[in-house]
Amino acid sequence: MRRSTAPSLRRSSQFISPISETQCDHLHAAVTSSGERRSVAQFPNAVRSTASILDLLSGSSSNTVVPEVQSPDDACARPIVSTAHVRSQEAKRSIVELVKDENFDSNQIVSHSYKSKRLFNVVWSKQSKKKHKTWEGDGTLEVVEKTVILKDTDGKVIAQSSGTKMAKLEEGSRLYVGNKEVEIIDVISSGDIHEAYSNKSCSTGSKRLPEATSNASLPVLKKSKILPKSTLVCVQRNRGPNKPLIMPSPTHEHQWKHNHAHLPVVDVMVDNCLTHVLRPHQRLGIVFMYECILGMQRPEYHGAILADEMGLGKTLQCIALVWMLLKQGPYGGKPVLQRVLIVTPSSLVVNWQNEFLHWLGRERIQTFVVDQKSRPKDYRLLPQIPVMLISYEMFIRYYDDISQIHFDLLICDEGHRLKNTTIKTYALLYQLDCKRRILLTGTPIQNDLQEFYALIDFTNPGVLGSSTDFRKYFEEPILASRQPSADEDVISLGGERAMELNHRTSWFILRRTQEVINNFLPTRQELVVLCRSTPLQQATYESVVDYWESRGQGSGPEEVAHLGVITALKKICNHPSLVILHQSESLPGEEDITQHLTQNYPVQDDAIFPQQSGKLDVVICLLEALKCTKEKVVLVSYFTQTLDLLASMCVQKQYKFSRLDGSTPSTQRMKIVKNFNSPHSDNFVFLLSAKAGGVGLNLTGASRLVLYDSDWNPATDLQAMSRIWRDGQMRSVYIYRLLTTGTIEEKIFQRQISKTGLSGAVVDPQNQSTIRLSNEELKDLFTFHRDSTCTTHEMLDCKCTGVGLVPHGDLQLQRNLSIAEDELSSQRDCQLQVGQTLASNTCVRMNQLFQWQHYSQPIEATLLQELGLSGASHNITFIFRNLSHSQTVRL
Ligand SMILES: Nc1ncnc2c1ncn2[C@@H]1O[C@H](COP(=O)(O)OP(=O)(O)OP(=O)(O)O)[C@@H](O)[C@H]1O
Ligand SMILES: [Mg+2]
Structure with missing residues (x-):
């Protein structure tokens, strides 16, 4: 295997024996291109944009650069200092300024x-x-x-x-x-x-x-x-000028601790073959991870959480870091890494392999993918292959063999799955003997502080003490401060502890939002399309609600009954046939309902397909409008049965389609994705299970995505909706969220955008979670607003006439909503709101929806045409539309 580090750019520096502070300053001044005399202490020690725990938990994020000024004592107090060190201090400056000044010429940093x-x-x-x-x-x-x-x-x-x-x-x-x-x-x-x-x-x-x-x-x-x-x-x-990306030099403490052989301190830099392509945020991300895993932030900890939003290229950032450290290190150039273990969901293993290949080329690096044929024990005999890729499932299966291999770095992709300490995956990964750990996640950390603790403790074991310490010191005071009865002292203590928690974790968590790549991507239109229910949908829907009421609402095994009703109503919104005809696939509690409906609506299969669902009709019209263009469409659903239905529709219409759901073997998944994305593929539709394939996939071959049904958890929806709007996308993107007007689907959406009304825990019938909603709330959830054109618009209390503009008179209301949301958000920031689904700010909120364009019927023909919805006009009651240009408000 050949390896390349673009050595012509590597500048190995000489060891310089102990020098005085004056000498150090002198040396530094000599290499400063501007001729300006600066002290080392003037340069930031850590260059990163951090997200606080509060940001993460609340989902809001920060892009703030947080420079930590190095103590002047550090500058020359220690004997080992080198020209590389000094240059690297300059490099730090270049990295900071890079964010501000895209035209910065890093060649300035060498000489005249x-x-x-x-x-x-x-x-x-x-x-x-x-x-x-x-x-x-x-x-x-x-x-x-x-x-x-x-x-x-x-x-x-x-x-x-x-x-x-x-x-x-x-x-x-x-x-x-x-x-x-x-x-x-x-x-x-x-x-x-x-x-x-x-x-x-x-x-x-x-x-x-x-x-x-x-x-x-x-x-x-x-x-x-x-x-x-x-x-x-x-x-x-190749996209532009190639600016070297040099890592910060180790501090003197670091050198004392790790450079026992007194090797010269040399620059470590990202391979030139990658610096071309890196976005500014990716350059910062690499520096951030480098500092964390080398223990340059805190000597005893070597973990990092890269929590960038979906599509920001966490994979490339890791590849650049890994490749750099497989070839280089700060002490005498000795590589820091020899073997790297990357654990990912099974659907993404091959994606990682492809990304390595794509960015580095076969001649530079080989990866070892663990599958049925290639086992970890084979890998032990292949020291020339530095990277092993494995799914979480395979990791568990082959743990014994894997634990025999020494890895210098562990990367866990989609790491939010490690929020549960009781699962085997967590326990085995936790005990793996590898101190350098990177956890990648695009999903904001949600729900509770224990989950947050799990991720933190996995990444940097012990950094927050034991679980009991954590509970006593952080969790209990913070939760107590949220109680309505909390007095001032309790609130103040909770606030202090939240701040402290934030402070103690922010140095190893980095989160950036999609704003950072807005400028590099084509425009995106976000549409919430309210679809009219058909007579059969209305009849079956009301029949289910009546049935629930006649059963005394909460009687029987309460939760099961509610789950059954919720699921049945959601299915009716997708297509009534899913409830009438598929008794065998009913959830517990749903059997009664399907039996009841089948008796009352003895319809034949072909009689109800496909005209009996408003949403299905909208999809059919959209596909009809696009079939002669070069655009491709991703259809996403949480229900396998719905995907079956959409597949039948494709067959009937003779649309070629790909499908990825829970039953797709992991070995096939990337092939299917790759094939679909290829410009040569004539597959027009991609059927995607949100649960099975929502995370990590890149489906940039499509420029339209339809979220056919929604989840209670906005983060899950967001994962699914983020599949097409990402780097590599060449076309303008349209994302349609379909809601059946006046039904539970609107209620779910409303709960996503305004969390004020949500008094219970996360509700997820598919996961059989407990529903803790009062009878009143359930009644409200199930009430069918048959004559409404959009209950969400009514909830906004917007007085617009539905022509796509917010009337001037409503600005005050809009401002009020905004203030209310801000209050909610600041409250969330301080109080963590544990126990609720904490959507990220990436999920549209009420005040943002207010700023979207609102369209009620009659909707302009030109708009419908642009959206590909002309044929579906009769089945559309309302549209919310948001256009994201670069740097504009986004979902
Ligand atoms: N600098 C870049 N230039 C061009 N394409 C890029 C760049 N960075 C990343 N990409 C591409 O963008 C796509 C998304 O990247 P990636 O899958 O790493 O995102 P992610 O942050 O892991 O998102 P998710 O959280 O959804 O997994 C990939 O196809 C990747 O090749
Ligand atoms: Mg990813």
Whole structure:
């Protein structure tokens, strides 16, 4: 296996013996490009944007850069300091400023001495006439006037030539250098390059070459039409100036603790082949994780939680970090990592493999995927493969073998599943002997402090003491302060403890919201479409509610009965046939209802399909409108039966479709996704089970997504809805949330957007959770508002005429709503609101919905046409619409 760290960029620095503070300042001043004299202490020690526990629990987030100023004593008090250290302090500045100044030229950080030299990243191989070339490796190409030097990734010269006039060198150009053929991947420096910089690069490898040799020819080949795969990827990746991303230097304490051999402190930097593509937030994310796992934040802890919202590229950030540390380390350049274990949901194992391949190329890294054929004990014999990918299930199965292998870093993707300490996965992963841990999650941490503790303690064991300590010191006072009867002292103590908890955890939790990539993505339209119920839906719906009332509402095994009613009503909203015909698949408590309905509505299968559901009709019309375009559609449901129904519809309409649900073998999942995303695939529809495939999947092949039914938990809906609007998406995106007007579906949505009315715990019939709603609340939940066009709009008390504008007169109301929401949110921030479903701010809230465009019938034909809903107009009663441009309000 070949490895590359773009060594031409690596600047190994010399060990410098103990120096005085004055010397240190002097040295520092010497390398500061601006000539401005700064002390080391002026540079931030930690550069990250942190999310507080409160942010996470409340779902709000912070993008604040929190610089921690290093103590002046640190600057030169310790003997080991190096030029690399000083440069890295500058690098820290560059990273901070990067956020503010996209045009920042990090080359400033080296020196003023120039030599005319151009530098390129390349792939190379022996000369051959093969059309589909296999490149042997990557390297750098230095061009000084007419001289060209090809170096491998260790900086060793492997070919050189000079003397011939050269055509323009650019991405994709091919040329011969000596007996090697070279293709330019990207330009490191197209003009002058700093002498000091290039000298360093030479010093890491072989002897420096004489400037120019003669008599070699440099025929520049034509850019090939069919590029090899890896090249295609690289070319596609190059997006702009390549700014080196250098990690912060270790502090002196860190050096004392970890650099016993007194090795020179060298710069650690992200491979140049990745720095092109990294978004600013990803650069920060890498630095954040680096500092955490190297124990640079707190010496005794080595864990990090990267809780960026969905689609922000947590995978790429980890890949860049892993790749960097497999090749480098701050002490003498010795790699920090040798083996890395990545545990993910089974549906994402192959996704991780593909991402490694996509970003690094096969020639750089290999991964070992544990499956039926490849077992962890085989991996033990393959030291050349540094990364093992495994699903949570396989991890449990092969724990004994895995625990025999030493891993230097553990990454748990979709790590929110580790919120429960009692599950086996948690226990086994917890006891794995690997102190460096990264937990990835795009879902805000919800529900309760014990779950929060579980994630924290998993990542940095012991950081908050034992579970009992935590409960006594944090949980109890915080919860007590939330009680209505709490006096001032109790409230104040609860507030203090919440603040302290926030402070003690924020240094290893990082969360950014999707705003950070708004600028890079196409527009997104979010639509809540209220669909008219059909006569059969109305009749069956009312029949179920009557039945529930006639049974004395709460009589019988209460919770089971409610669950059955809730599920039956939700199914009727999807399609009445799901309740009438599928008795065998009923939930406990639902049998009675299905029996009752089947007796009263003895309809035949083909008679009710497909016209008997308003939502289904809307979907059919939408697909009809899109079938001749190049757009693809993802249809998401929480019910397998609904997916069956949608599949039958596709068959009937002869739409080619893919399907991913709980029964799809994990080995097949990524194949299905990849196939669907391919521009060559003619699969028009993707049927997705929100429960089975909601997390982590990238379905950017589609530009429209329909959430056919909703969950009680807004975070779950959000997971599903985030599948198409992410990096890689080329088209404008439309996300439709379908609600049947006046039914339980609207009520669920309303509970998501206004949490004031939710007095019970999380309600999730599919998970058989306990429902703790009063009879009054249940009655309200089940009441069918048959004649309403949108009870949600009525709830907003909005006086608009439904033409897509908020009337001026309503601004006060809007402001009031806003204030109410803000109060709610600040209350949540301080009081943690444990026990409720804490939606993130990424879930639309009432005041935000107010700012969306509101459309009641008659809805403008042009709008319906744009939305692909012209044919469904008769079945639409209302539309809420939100248009997200870059940097605008979002869901
Ligand atoms: N800098 C980038 N340039 C281009 N594409 C990117 C970049 N970063 C990430 N991507 C792509 O964006 C998509 C989403 O990334 P990824 O799956 O890592 O998101 P995530 O943060 O893990 O989201 P989720 O929480 O949903 O799992 C992937 O297809 C990935 O290849
Ligand atoms: Mg992910």
